[in-house]
Amino acid sequence: xxxxSKAFSSFSSNDLPGSxxxxxxxxxxxxxxxxxxxxxxxxxxxxxxxxxxxxxxxxSFTVLNFPVxxxxxxxxxxxxxxxxFEHYDMGDLKTDAKGIARGMGPTIAWFxxxxxxxxxVLETQ
Numbered sequence: 001x002x003x004x005s006k007a008f009s010s011f012s013s014n015d016l017p018g019s020x021x022x023x024x025x026x027x028x029x030x031x032x033x034x035x036x037x038x039x040x041x042x043x044x045x046x047x048x049x050x051x052x053x054x055x056x057x058x059x060s061f062t063v064l065n066f067p068v069x070x071x072x073x074x075x076x077x078x079x080x081x082x083x084x085f086e087h088y089d090m091g092d093l094k095t096d097a098k099g100i101a102r103g104m105g106p107t108i109a110w111f112x113x114x115x116x117x118x119x120x121v122l123e124t125q
Contacts, residue, residue, distance in 0.1 A: 008046070008049055009049070009064075011063045011064075011117055012051055012052070013037075013052060013053070014055075014056035015115050016052045018115070019038060019114055021114075023040055023050075023113070026078075026083065027078075029041070056115055059116075059117045062118045062119065062120050064117075065122055066119070066121045067121075067122055067123075068124065070123070071121055071123040072100075074109075074121045075098050075100060075121065078121070085098060085109050085110065088110075106122045106124075107123040108120050108121070108122040109122075
C-alpha cells in the first residue's frame with residue numbers, strides 16, 4: 001500500500017528561525033519555509049520536515065546523518081563555521097579531541113542543531 005509513497009522524516013524545533021539559518025546558511029542545505037515549518041531537501045532528493053513545537057524536547061538520539069567521504073575535513077570545515085561537536089567518554093563510546101568516534105562502527109562525529117536535536121557526519125568508504 002505505501003510502497004509508492006514518497007515518505008519523509010520529520011522532527012521538531014522550538015526555534016524555527018534559528019533552525020532555518022543553521023540548516024540553510026551553516027550546513028548549506030536547500031531550505032524551503034512554509035506556514036507549517038521548514039522543508040530540507042537533501043542530496044538524492046530526500047526531504048526532512050522540521051515543524052515548530054513550543055514544548056519541544058530535543059531528541060536523545062541521532063535524527064539526521066550526513067555521510068561524508070572525509071570526516072576529518074567535514075569536521076574541520078563545520079568547526080570553522082561555528083558547529084560544536086559533542087564529546088563522549090562513556091565506556092566503549094569515546095571521541096577524540098575533535099569529537100570523532102573511531103573503531104566502534106562507522107567513524108562518526110555528532111553535533112546539535114539550535115533546538116538541541118542530534119545530527120552526525122559519518123565517514124563512508
